[in-house]
Amino acid sequence: MPKILFRTGPDSDGKWEEDHAKISVSVKGVDESRIAAIRAPPTSAVSAVIFAAKYPGKVIDIEVTVLSDDGGVLATALNAVTLALAHSGIENMGITASCHVALTSNHEYVTDPSLAEASNAIGGITFGFVPNLTQATYTIS
Numbered sequence: 001m002p003k004i005l006f007r008t009g010p011d012s013d014g015k016w017e018e019d020h021a022k023i024s025v026s027v028k029g030v031d032e033s034r035i036a037a038i039r040a041p042p043t044s045a046v047s048a049v050i051f052a053a054k055y056p057g058k059v060i061d062i063e064v065t066v067l068s069d070d071g072g073v074l075a076t077a078l079n080a081v082t083l084a085l086a087h088s089g090i091e092n093m094g095i096t097a098s099c100h101v102a103l104t105s106n107h108e109y110v111t112d113p114s115l116a117e118a119s120n121a122i123g124g125i126t127f128g129f130v131p132n133l134t135q136a137t138y139t140i141s
Helices: 030-049 071-088 116-117
Strands: 005-012 021-026 059-068 099-105 109-111 123-131 135-140
Touching: 021 030, 021 071, 030 059, 030 071, 030 123, 059 071, 059 099, 071 099, 071 123
Parallel strands: 021 059
Antiparallel strands: 005 059, 099 109, 099 123, 123 135
């Protein structure tokens, strides 16, 4: 199971003067080649559920630190970011639930696959859903 630390909160950086909050996600503990792929979905998911207009001129900094990765790090990071958002007190429309599902060569589905299972899969999808909005915040295949 991946282990992830997170930190979040609204803050003013003195440079952002828009009428809504700016969302900034940083990722640590993974290869440089994977940072963009792990940073984009949390940014999209948070943008879809927060009331950004309630935080004009603020920057919502989200820091994801991956301590270990044996598969499913993206879904785990998204769940951690969602919990951090809920804990921070930043007003939002709902909590995003995330999971990763892989399809094996014998056409079986594996939820939360390990790295070995994911590398042997013929396909897979990471999905985020906000139940009370009945809305997907992202899908990555």
